[in-house]
Amino acid sequence: MVGAIHQAVWAIESIPLLLNSEALDVVEMTNWPTLNSMPRSPSINSLRFIAWIAVLPLAAAAQPPMKAIVVHSSGGPEVLKYEDAPRPQPKDDEVLIRVMAAAVNPVDVFIREGRITRFPLIPGMDVAGVVEQTGSKVTKFKRGDAVYAYLSFEKQGGYAEFAVTKQDHAALKPTSIDFEHAAAVPLAATTAWQALIDKAGLSAGQTVLIHGGSGGVGSFAVQIAKARGAKVIATASTANQDLLKQLGVDQPIDYTTTKFEDVVKDVDIVLNAVRGDTLARSYGVVKKGGIIVSITGPPDPAQLEKYGISGTGLSAYPDAKILEEMAKLIDAGKITPIVSAVMPLVEVAKAHQQIASHHTRGKVVLKVAELPK
Numbered sequence: 001m002v003g004a005i006h007q008a009v010w011a012i013e014s015i016p017l018l019l020n021s022e023a024l025d026v027v028e029m030t031n032w033p034t035l036n037s038m039p040r041s042p043s044i045n046s047l048r049f050i051a052w053i054a055v056l057p058l059a060a061a062a063q064p065p066m067k068a069i070v071v072h073s074s075g076g077p078e079v080l081k082y083e084d085a086p087r088p089q090p091k092d093d094e095v096l097i098r099v100m101a102a103a104v105n106p107v108d109v110f111i112r113e114g115r116i117t118r119f120p121l122i123p124g125m126d127v128a129g130v131v132e133q134t135g136s137k138v139t140k141f142k143r144g145d146a147v148y149a150y151l152s153f154e155k156q157g158g159y160a161e162f163a164v165t166k167q168d169h170a171a172l173k174p175t176s177i178d179f180e181h182a183a184a185v186p187l188a189a190t191t192a193w194q195a196l197i198d199k200a201g202l203s204a205g206q207t208v209l210i211h212g213g214s215g216g217v218g219s220f221a222v223q224i225a226k227a228r229g230a231k232v233i234a235t236a237s238t239a240n241q242d243l244l245k246q247l248g249v250d251q252p253i254d255y256t257t258t259k260f261e262d263v264v265k266d267v268d269i270v271l272n273a274v275r276g277d278t279l280a281r282s283y284g285v286v287k288k289g290g291i292i293v294s295i296t297g298p299p300d301p302a303q304l305e306k307y308g309i310s311g312t313g314l315s316a317y318p319d320a321k322i323l324e325e326m327a328k329l330i331d332a333g334k335i336t337p338i339v340s341a342v343m344p345l346v347e348v349a350k351a352h353q354q355i356a357s358h359h360t361r362g363k364v365v366l367k368v369a370e371l372p373k
């Protein structure tokens with residue numbers, strides 16, 4: 001019954017989500033389950049009232065609750081609460097995943113701090129687990145399949161025992177790695193792929209400079225570029241020089257002792273995965289006709305023109321085809337996800353603190369459950 005009530009409250013509190021983004025701007029959402037503190041918009045209030053009348057009888061048939069990390073208001077790591085939440089239900093084109101592991105990304109920290117103000121919110125965009133249930137139009141997966149998925153920015157939901165995803169955002173998990181390593185892949189590897197392959201058109205024999213080669217995105221970018229036959233130059237601090245070498249970097253650069261612009265010139269591609277001044281210092285190291293892809297903010301058009309190069313920002317998005325390609329590369333031994341820490345779901349605050357340092361080696365992953373026997 002507790003699960004039924006949760007489910008009803010969550011459904012009602014999520015009503016503004018079904019409306020357009022203008023409505024989201026107007027409506028300041030409340031923390032459930034305090035219905036007395038409803039927002040001011042009369043239309044939304046009426047909608048919620050009707051929903052309460054409609055949903056309460058259905059609540060009796062609702063799913064049991066699940067454990068999840070729930071955010072009820074923006075703030076520091078302390079707003080990440082481990083509690084009961086309703087198990088999500090897959091739509092026709094969605095699958096319900098029993099989550100084994102979920103990765104933490106820098107964007108999760110921004111979301112927790114206020115990038116998304118839709119509450120209650122279960123954050124998390126990277127999951128690996130087992131298909132529990134499929135929607136009626138799902139053709140790619142069946143119950144029991146081991147999968148991994150990149151949950152959309154809008155939906156979130158990864159830090160939980162169950163998560164739903166569109167089938168087009170999921171793929172069969174690589175068979176050669178465990179769930180913790182699989183969860184580390186989707187968002188970071190997809191970002192690296194979309195930057196290097198889709199945006200920059202990387203090809204064999206080219207030279208690429210990767211800023212932040214030891215991080216979540218960078219560690220995949222290095223390996224994708226090597227697998228494509230590129231020469232790779234990458235930056236990281238002293239402590240991560242060993243990792244850059246292990247990943248196959250041809251020219252590792254310790255940014256604490258060496259300015260990359262003193263030792264690099266005429267690269268075909270720069271992938272900037274670092275904040276700060278690295279982008280501003282990168283224009284001069286790219287050969288004419290080359291390209292900068294920056295995932296931390298777009299390049300300056302005036303600088304691009306001055307140096308005769310092109311450039312672009314990137315907003316990564318889920319794409320199952322990339323996950324399928326990644327699974328092949330991982331199972332072929334060409335790419336290995338780097339996971340520097342696995343923490344239980346309840347220690348999510350500690351995981352966020354680590355990610356917020358901007359000095360994480362590879363990925364931090366939350367262990368959600370053991371594989372059922």
Ligand SMILES: NC(=O)c1ccc[n+]([C@@H]2O[C@H](COP(=O)([O-])OP(=O)(O)OC[C@H]3O[C@@H](n4cnc5c(N)ncnc54)[C@H](OP(=O)(O)O)[C@@H]3O)[C@@H](O)[C@H]2O)c1
Pocket residue numbers: 105106107187188191211212213214215216217218235236237238239240255273274275276278294295296314315316317355358359360361362363
């Ligand atoms: N646009 C998009 O769609 C998109 C997608 C994913 C991520 N991002 C953004 O891209 C950035 C990287 O993401 P991520 O997941 O890879 O982050 P991350 O895992 O936290 O990466 C941190 C890495 O950056 C390195 N680093 C820090 N300062 C550096 C510097 N000055 N020079 C070179 N390396 C440096 C660190 O190495 P050391 O510890 O050795 O310093 C660490 O290994 C984040 O800001 C994230 O928000 C954007």
